[in-house]
Amino acid sequence: MPKPFTRMFLNNLQKITKKLAQSMAAAQEIGLNPAGCSDEPAQVKIGENHLKMKQDYIVLNSPLPLRTMSSGVVGAGTGWYSTFVNRHVDKGYDCSDHREEMIQYLKEQGLQPEDTVGMMTAVMLEDVSYKHYQAEGFSIFIVVTAGVGNAVDATKSSEYYSFDMSPGTINIWIFVSGELTEEAFIQSIMTATEAKTKALHDLEIRDKLSGSVATGTSTDSILVASTQQGQKIDYAGTITPLGRIIGRGVHECTVEAIRNSKKRVKT
Template sequence: MTTPFLNNDKMEYRSVACPGLILTKHERHLQLQAPTLLDGLSSAIHGGGMGKIDRIANIYVDRLYNCSNPEQDIRQLFHEWDYSLQSTAGLLTAVRLEYAAVLEETDKDASVFCCTTAGVSNGARAGSARTTYPMYQPGTINIMLVIDARMTQAAMVNAIITAVEAKTAALSDLGIRDAENGLIATGTTTDSIVLGVSQSNAYPAEHRYCGTATDLGAAIGRTVYGTVLESFKAPGVRRS
């Protein structure tokens, strides 16, 4: 496990588990570049839903950011950076980029890469009474998850479920609480996740399930749980 951009001048991290996958820190954003198009499933502001992606951009904005048109803002930045609008998923985060945590796992049937930026100034518990808002706010826990394997669409949805369960478990173990009612938080009010799957024929098995009792689901759980914990260890991350 590592926070590759913390307390050093390193600007690039090359995945060991997923060859050709490169995480780069820029002044304003983290770029996760894949060597080929991935099957994507995400809650990203730009490029969300299901589609083909080969790049994920996690873009930093401060807490005074005007959230009136985040999609337009992301499109403008992608134009400036010469990023494809068709194959790039775009997220916004209010967490400083150097606090990004990375964890990877690999075995004979799949490899998993996870990068998380996490803060919890707006911790919230799903299902409890609290204040809600009609508008978008920049993300507090953003997860970029890449799986080098063959997976059905159903397994991809299952992978998202497992990742969210792992995030919630990490927040519980950290003792993070809903900012309004004091209950243990299940997330924050502004979390987002992007999943990319290679569908590589280098792996013999096609994963049809991805729950916590499967080898792949367990690996997803460990990497997400670990990166949430690691990102919160970074100095300056707001926990309340």
């Protein structure tokens, strides 16, 4: 037979366990835990609803930190970020320390530089092109601003050196709602670059100094960001499911953004 103290301890433990179970059930009912599962956050699909046009910058706010690989002025390399900014600057923009100036600019906008990937462009932001692409098990959202005033043929650039080039840039954002491997991140950039170059070829954009077809501009920038949720994606080469969509999407958005920009120049 249990001793009186042991019996009292067991009874109290039983009462505490029952109350704890009731509290957890109540919390689930009133939505204090994520719907359906308390262990994993609900999967996020990045899209147009996260994108906002401000007076002189485009911003995408992700509801969760994204794994990134980028060549941004701020947030370059790899990391985890939830704010993405493409800022318009004047064609005469000149700063000895553009990274520090960009950091100060972000702070003035109430943004946190340590949580932001930031890019700059002299292109009018109203000419942006963005599209969402759905695939089986994952989706991507692409945002492109493009100007080709300083279009360059990468195979000819070593033959001349000039400071007298009009500002223009192709900034590409690729948001993947899926889980990318390191290899897939790198291949996404490769595939996107090939698609961008094909867009310039199709539009017959030329390097003004060499006269040859341009492969890009001298100040292009790119971002690949992934939710790291959902379907795991190992590869993003041109014939893979992700690569095919990146190739098509970057080409379509780059062509549209360049055409938008050229229409503005003509008018």
